[in-house]
Amino acid sequence: MVMLVWQHSLVTVAALYIFVSTEADTWSIRIAHVVSKKANADSRCPSCGWSSQSTSNLDSRNRAKVPVLGDMDWEWGDFGSPSLVTHWRLYVSAVFCVLISAGVWHAMFPNVLMPMKVWCILTTGGGFGVLTGYIWQLYTRDRRADSPGCFCVVVSVGFTAFGTLSILLLGPELLSQERELARVRDLGSVQIAEIRVSGISRGSQTISHAASLKEFGVLAESAVLFDPNHQGWSESFQVSVFSTSGSVVSYEAGIPDRYPRDVSLRFKGASYWSYLRIPNGALWLNASRE
Helix, strand or coil: CHHHHHHHHHHHHHHHHHHHHHHHHHHHHHHHHHHHHHHHHHHCCHHHCCCCCCCHHHHHHHHHHCHHHHHCECCHHHCCCCCCCCCHHHHHHHHHHHHHHHHHHHHHCCCCCHHHHHHHHHHHHHHHHHHHHHHHHCCCHHHHHCCEHHHHHHHHHHHHHHHHHHHHHHHHHHHHHHHHHHHHHHHHHCCEEEEEEEECCCEEEEECCHHHHHHHHHHHCCCEEECCCCCCEEEEEEEEEEECCCCEEEEEEEEECCCCCCEEEEEECCCCEEEEEECCHHHHHHHHHC
16 A cells, blocks of 8 residues: 555656646646737737836736736746745745654554555645645745745645645555554453364364464554565465454454565555554464464
């Protein structure tokens, strides 16, 4: 899933870049044409109060209508990243918001996998940072004249799209991962009646010995979230944990090739399938079968 998100993100950025690069010149010509027609029309209309000898009045009028957009630099050749010297407010705001975002995401999801958390931190914190930074940067007319408009639009739209993806899609998924991890770790404090294991390779196995059940509870307390990363599985089976209160927790399980001593549990989150790994779970299963 991590690779899928990155791939979709790169494709989106590339598509946005191609669209802006192909349309920027066309829209620049259209805007220039409209402004030129307006200037000529005003110069021929005495009642409009404009003289043909002055085009600065027209520029002032346009800037008065849209002061921020009118004062910015919309040349496609200036699309590159703004300089740190003239746009330090933008970078300071972005860094500050990313740090705040890191604290918020880590406080909400302390146990999730780091790549997904870093993605959410950068997209949401960077998005708020870019928006607040541009408000700060574009507050005065002198600073607006040095600010590339195309870069502002592309970065703002990109961060807004990715930040929305993080909040609406990844946020609920990370929340479901935290809840499932807490449920498995809490098995150490639950009175387990028995554990049933079933699968083609293992057949049917019921574990009810008190010492084995207690050992499983201790191992479950050290469970962690896990990304199989397209690795293979040596076995695949079903694990069901029955508590004395009557509740049942079932998972599709397996032994990943890179962690032959552990057991991985598969569960459906809010958006996609996720995995947990119980260290030394495979050793416990083999010992309980003997």
